[in-house]
Amino acid sequence: MKRLFVGLLASASAIAFVALAAETKTMGDPSPIYGVTLPEGYRQWQLIAPAEEAEPLNELRAVVGNATAIDAYRKRQMPFPDGSVLVKVAWKRVRSDEFEPASVPGDATTVQVMVKDSKKYASTGGWGFGRFVDGAPADEEQHRTCFACHEARVMAHDYVFTRWAH
Amino acid sequence: MKRLFVGLLASASAIAFVALAAETKTMGDPSPIYGVTLPEGYRQWQLIAPAEEAEPLNELRAVVGNATAIDAYRKRQMPFPDGSVLVKVAWKRVRSDEFEPASVPGDATTVQVMVKDSKKYASTGGWGFGRFVDGAPADEEQHRTCFACHEARVMAHDYVFTRWAH
Numbered sequence: 554m555k556r557l558f559v560g561l562l563a564s565a566s567a568i569a570f571v572a573l574a575a576e577t578k579t580m581g582d583p584s585p586i587y588g589v590t591l592p593e594g595y596r597q598w599q600l601i602a603p604a605e606e607a608e609p610l611n612e613l614r615a616v617v618g619n620a621t622a623i624d625a626y627r628k629r630q631m632p633f634p635d636g637s638v639l640v641k642v643a644w645k646r647v648r649s650d651e652f653e654p655a656s657v658p659g660d661a662t663t664v665q666v667m668v669k670d671s672k673k674y675a676s677t678g679g680w681g682f683g684r685f686v687d688g689a690p691a692d693e694e695q696h697r698t699c700f701a702c703h704e705a706r707v708m709a710h711d712y713v714f715t716r717w718a719h
Numbered sequence: 720m721k722r723l724f725v726g727l728l729a730s731a732s733a734i735a736f737v738a739l740a741a742e743t744k745t746m747g748d749p750s751p752i753y754g755v756t757l758p759e760g761y762r763q764w765q766l767i768a769p770a771e772e773a774e775p776l777n778e779l780r781a782v783v784g785n786a787t788a789i790d791a792y793r794k795r796q797m798p799f800p801d802g803s804v805l806v807k808v809a810w811k812r813v814r815s816d817e818f819e820p821a822s823v824p825g826d827a828t829t830v831q832v833m834v835k836d837s838k839k840y841a842s843t844g845g846w847g848f849g850r851f852v853d854g855a856p857a858d859e860e861q862h863r864t865c866f867a868c869h870e871a872r873v874m875a876h877d878y879v880f881t882r883w884a885h
Binding site for chain 2: 649652
């Protein structure tokens with residue numbers, strides 16, 4: 554029984570390690586200025602909220618978070634702890650041809666990432682930003698606009714627009 | 720080593736069992752006609768796609784699925800296997816007061832559930848339906864409309880509107 558328990562512990566540790574490794578692993582080139590990369594497996598992350606963006610972008614969006622970010626939302630922990638990662642996935646908004654009142658995701662457009670590291674990104678509210686199109690980071694000019702907008706509009710919510718959809 | 724391996728297996732089985740139990744556990748009263756209940760923990764399920772519904776409902780929506788349903792989407796497995804559960808969560812669509820072009824989730828409206836059981840629901844394409852408001856099932860009349868609409872519009876996609884958002 555004791556050996557089984559040790560086995561269980563070892564197994565749980567192994568699983569925890571794999572889960573942690575999966576979350577911190579990233580893919581592709583880093584964003585300019587911030588060096589933020591696309592986190593691997595973000596499409597499996599838990600939903601924080603959907604959103605819609607009007608013309609000219611005309612997009613449907615979904616913001617998901619890693620376990621650290623989701624936990625902070627659930628506990629209403631503010632500011633978000635280091636290690637929080639938020640990913641906004643965006644698609645063109647397309648009228649459904651099967652149900653007229655509905656709009657659904659069309660082609661993918663951008664994936665936008667925010668990574669909390671209060672030391673590394675101390676000059677930008679503790680957040681690093683990355684904006685990706687087809688897996689490749691957008692140019693430096695686009696990345697210069699991220700923090701100014703978040704700072705001007707949602708500084709009181711730790712620079713994060715998205716609220717939990719209850 | 721052998722004992723550790725047995726321990727790992729036992730642990731994996733225990734975890735699989737817990738995961739399965741968590742997925743099949745439900746809460747609240749069942750829907751009329753179908754006896755479908757709200758699956759516990761659906762808010763943690765993986766996103767299939769967001770959607771938007773025009774006036775008069777004016778809603779933002781997110782469709783999530785349990786592991787069986789997500790696996791079927793990823794493998795493009797059609798029809799969905801028994802045990803697949805889809806949940807559509809809907810909120811009023813509200814203009815963001817922090818960023819004008821954005822609309823975000825307001826109050827929750829309905830939660831709609833589809834459960835695949837090809838024997839139990841043989842007369843409705845293998846799907847049972849549940850529509851819930853504040854956790855309580857809607858009336859029988861509303862549930863009479865579910866299958867007729869799905870049958871008329873998306874029979875060729877195993878009666879499911881939502882496509883995977885790539």
